[in-house]
Amino acid sequence: YKTYQKSRLIRLWTHLERQRGGGGVVSGPGEKQTELDRRALDVEMKRLEKDLEKIRSNRTLQRKAREKESFPIIALVGYTNAGKSTIFNRLTQANVLSKDMLFATLDPTMRALKLPNGQQSIMSDTVGFIRNLPTELVAAFGATLEEVVEADIILHVHDASSEDMAVQHQTVRKTLKSLNISPESDHIIHVYNKIDLLRDKDEFEFNRITQSTRKDASRCAISAVTGQGVNDLLNTIIYHLNIGQNDYNFSIPVEDGKAIAWLHANATVNSCEYNEEDAQVCVMMGEAAYHKFLKVFHYSSSDL
Ligand SMILES: Nc1nc2c(ncn2[C@@H]2O[C@H](COP(=O)(O)OP(=O)(O)O)[C@@H](O)[C@H]2O)c(=O)[nH]1
Ligand SMILES: [Mg+2]
Incomplete structure (x- = not known):
């Protein structure tokens, strides 16, 4: 939508430029209005640029959240x-x-x-x-x-x-x-x-x-x-x-709810059994997801 609005503004802008015509000092209410339009557009363009910048930095945030x-x-x-x-x-x-x-x-x-x-x-x-x-x-x-x-x-x-x-x-x-x-x-x-x-x-x-x-x-x-x-x-x-999915098996202390929740959200959990101290979690996920899990939570998979 913003993109569309911006392109519309650019079109409007060129139209106004053309309307101003070839040089010379033009006076009268027509020119005044055009000047005002130009200024308003200038402000609008700056605002859109800012919005775009905001979108970009939001996306950087989003990317970080997603990586995790x-x-x-x-x-x-x-x-x-x-x-x-x-x-x-x-x-x-x-x-x-x-x-x-x-x-x-x-x-x-x-x-x-x-x-x-x-x-x-x-x-x-x-x-x-x-x-x-x-x-x-x-x-x-x-x-x-x-x-x-x-x-x-x-x-x-x-x-x-x-x-x-x-x-x-x-x-x-x-x-x-x-x-x-x-x-x-x-x-x-x-x-x-x-x-x-x-x-x-x-x-x-x-x-x-x-x-x-x-x-x-x-x-x-x-x-x-x-x-x-x-x-x-x-x-x-x-x-x-799920192409390239592997089975992984983790022992995770029951207090570490975050790690267990991560697996539930990001992997296919085949079984999750709680002992007194840890949860035995068997999951299926891709290699990339496993490496992310390892990086964030530091539990490596044991052999089944
Ligand atoms: N008959 C029919 N119209 C569709 C279908 N999918 C989209 N449209 C119509 O095609 C037009 C363009 O759809 P839109 O989703 O905006 O396309 P986009 O530009 O690729 O995002 C709209 O009028 C939709 O209602 C479909 O499966 N069948
Ligand atoms: Mg669309």
């Missing part, structure tokens, strides 16, 4: 109008933010997403990738694209009902490459959205896409509006998040 908690990030990317925000709202609206997830409330484009298996994650909505992005907006874009670079999973949303799907796909590939993300990376899931529209419009293409998604674990066909395929998408996310 290690919630995986799922980032939505795709061409403008593909349906990213609709998917974002559909998947995350049922999620009530906990107090601990302060960072999620600072930024409307990041929200908690609790997956059906209980795993916590953060979903990040992004601005659409468009052709020939104006340079003035690149700075504003940069702040939101950091989440894409850091994401554990990227959902590349396609508008399957659009005639331009192939061209839009190329634009998104280029943008990903410019962020040093390989479009072939195996943490990208292709989400073919708006299949409700496609079914009505082109049955052949509808069948082609839904069949190709059935065979391929990196593709999903959904309708963010009707909800069709959404469960399949969630399961695909779970599958991708």
Whole structure:
């Protein structure tokens, strides 16, 4: 929204510049009004710059909080109008933010997403990738694209009902490459959205896409509006998040509730048995999560 507002202001600004015309001292109420507008705009631009700076520093805070908690990030990317925000709202609206997830409330484009298996994650909505992005907006874009670079999973949303799907796909590939993300990376899931529209419009293409998604674990066909395929998408996310998971076994003193809670929030807990002194916690999690746990709480896994 801020990005949009800023671009609108820039357009307005250039319009005003042009209106002032070629030099000479112009007098009269017209010029006075323009001067006033310019000044008001100047103030507004400065305010937006400040907001942007605030967003940036919030994100730094958020990143720190996430590093500690290690919630995986799922980032939505795709061409403008593909349906990213609709998917974002559909998947995350049922999620009530906990107090601990302060960072999620600072930024409307990041929200908690609790997956059906209980795993916590953060979903990040992004601005659409468009052709020939104006340079003035690149700075504003940069702040939101950091989440894409850091994401554990990227959902590349396609508008399957659009005639331009192939061209839009190329634009998104280029943008990903410019962020040093390989479009072939195996943490990208292709989400073919708006299949409700496609079914009505082109049955052949509808069948082609839904069949190709059935065979391929990196593709999903959904309708963010009707909800069709959404469960399949969630399961695909779970599958991708848990590739490379290992079993770990910890003995944690019962007083260390924080460490035990961390495991409950960030790993799949298979069993948790309390003795008099410690809890025996058997979990499944990725290697990266294990190293984070080790770094923060200093319990290493014993052999099972
Ligand atoms: N019929 C249909 N419309 C959709 C679907 N997903 C999104 N839309 C519509 O497509 C438009 C763009 O969606 P939006 O989420 O704002 O796209 P974004 O630019 O990628 O964030 C909106 O009018 C949505 O209502 C879908 O699955 N089916
Ligand atoms: Mg959007």
